[in-house]
Amino acid sequence: MRHHASTLLAASLLLAAGAASAADTTIPASAVKTAEQLRDRALNDGTAYAVLQSLTTEVGPRLAGGSNDQPGRDWAVAKFKALGFDKVYTEPATYPLWVRRHESGSIVAPFPQHLVLTALGYSPGTPKGGLTAQVIAFDSIAALKAADPATIKGKIVYVGYRMQRSQDGHDYGMGSMVRVAGPVIAASKGAAGYLLRSAGTDAHERIAHTGVTGFRDPSKAIPAAALSNPDADQLERELAYGKPVSVQLDLDCGIVGEYTGANVIGEITGSKHPEQVVAIGGHLDSWDPGTGAIDDGAGVAISMAAAKLIHDLPQRPDRTIRVIAFANEEMGLWGARAYADRHAKEVTDFMLGTDSDLGAGKVYRISASVKPGARHAIEQIADVLKPLGVAYDPRRPGGGGSDLGAMHAKGMAALTLDQDATHYFDWHHTSNDTLDKVDPKELAQNVAAYAAWSYMAAQADGDFGSAPGAFAGDGAEE
Template structure:
């Protein structure tokens, strides 16, 4: 609320002096150009076309697979084809992991197959699989209270459900089962862990995702059940049964591998060393083709920067840098490497503001700014929101980190904005085989591109500083 009130004061009193810095208004010329870009972008299908190219010519892009290498090559090739001024890659070191196969069956009281997906970094079951009685825990917190050794020879099952929210707010409370459940199950002596998929759909498509591995904790197989199969286990418990399940999971630890961040720039005309960061993550899980997570973000931001380059008469003052981060799904690995490299090469200070698109292709409805945006620059964010208004976007209070891959830069004090998308159906598709191009609406891609064009252009053209 403090930020919102401040923004109102700035709008009505443009001559306020803060910290000896006079407010620098957004010029009428800049606003007019941004509005023209916005309206023209609504007629431009380039974001959808880029996404179609990525998902058709490459498909899934899981680190350590041929698809990932093809995705990196595609990123470099597409940036160059679009005519970006600078294109390069940066190596990112990581430990690779891939799934090989996975099956699950209820052996008793009634035989039936279950549909599962191993979680990222899960270990394999012993040769031939493992069997065990299922012990249900309604939440991660309940499992975390289990006594050491109490689950010896058993399979733990966390049955908590994710709540559907427009902003994805139900994800964090549910996702702890995926990220930390492994540790709690292993400490209690469980042979394996099953979790209800962290998703909001009722399809028989399990949602994969990475799990955290902790030093000193025994490695056990971990998998997500499709939501209908999780319901099936719960019904068996309700009938008074203790289901016995057989799991056969094979995964492969690839050891140290190298992935890449792929970067393209539109060089600024006056301040080429000052950088506005936009982008998405290039990697995806292996089950679908990574259309909504996060091919859409890749395509929207590439298209927005390219549209600015091709439409305005003169380049914006600052450089617009589009980053296709690598290995986001296994823990923001590319983003952390990028932030560390900027600290080491001394260019962190040149990063003026940034944001990532990583919430699918739903329409943008809100604009937030982080606490690192200086009070003297809040009016600029308000101006952006005003120009986005015809697109259905309103200014929102509350903070943001600018998207998952912006978190390491946010932690180092870089200002950011959050372009809030309607994600009511995002977690129906997230990390599933259903993450494919047919789920994306070209009209919504145009709306996203228009919003991102307004943000990137004004951020790069406004002569003041956001810090």
């Protein structure tokens, strides 16, 4: 009897284990095979590069609310339709309209020198005739925070943090903080203006990297600009003499009201569950000095091309593939926030999502924020991506990318596909953000990764855990 009881117990445990595994999300073998075919086909498909060439040539720079904003949206609508998307539409996003007209600067004492610089987003202009003031330098945000306001009042604050190259681009975390938070801190301490060493990793290019500041209230903002790395070196050499250094800034820029743009969306409609979506995309806007090839025309092109490959299969996917070309990511994620607010109540219909916004370097790592029962499905996706050189890190969260991170914050299950950013910040936010920086083969590798995982998510048996607030505090925001 004892042996019989133990046998019954073992059998019951096996049944329980079988019931638990049956509840787990898995990818059918047929879908895995199709995803492998999509992956391999994408490596020899030139759609993404053709799309990116079209965008950067026919539209060019796409400053949010600028002269190419509407042409950019018109281009996206036409391109979605030309690629055969089943449904194409727009959703509005309203934001402050910031304009750049003219910018210049120079060291006026002790040794006069011209400075190559660029105004930062939401910076106000200088008074007519420019602003001339003594410079006070800090080597970090921490030092600026600790400074006595009396030493700063009426001066131009300079922060000289220098970014270093890395595959994951981790130095941009501090570089962007110096650019975003630094001007706000300086203004709160009575500074007359703000300068920083560009948040970029190029050492010898005399080109400044623009980007947004944390200013939202124009009445509390001060003129703010970024110096090219060689010009930051020049300023620091003069400061090293120990004599007072004065700089003149002449910036003609600022917020001039509001503008209503739009997210542009294309869908490949699901055949079985059209209301359930796999979300991918990139942001359509760019900064104005370059043509927005790596930031983020590449993301738009990757997601359009991945969905196009799925569209061209003999049968539509079970669930909808939704590609979103987001509005105004650069100056505050306005399109992303508008999208997340609009679709928050539908979060359980979002199977899985992430966007591409780190250029066109090869994807080398994947991570995910999903329910525990969907981990096996993520492992299946990772196995299909492994031949592309993509490693799976089960310990890292999946944030959803810069724009779809807003939907992840609402509870959408999300991936992160990390791209090689070793040289991305050499060109980021500069006039050097142009098509020649994109390697067609590396771009195609991105498409292969996105096409494969998107299709597998669309065909999954089960869900990935999307629900209101499902992933709060998962660390993806860090």
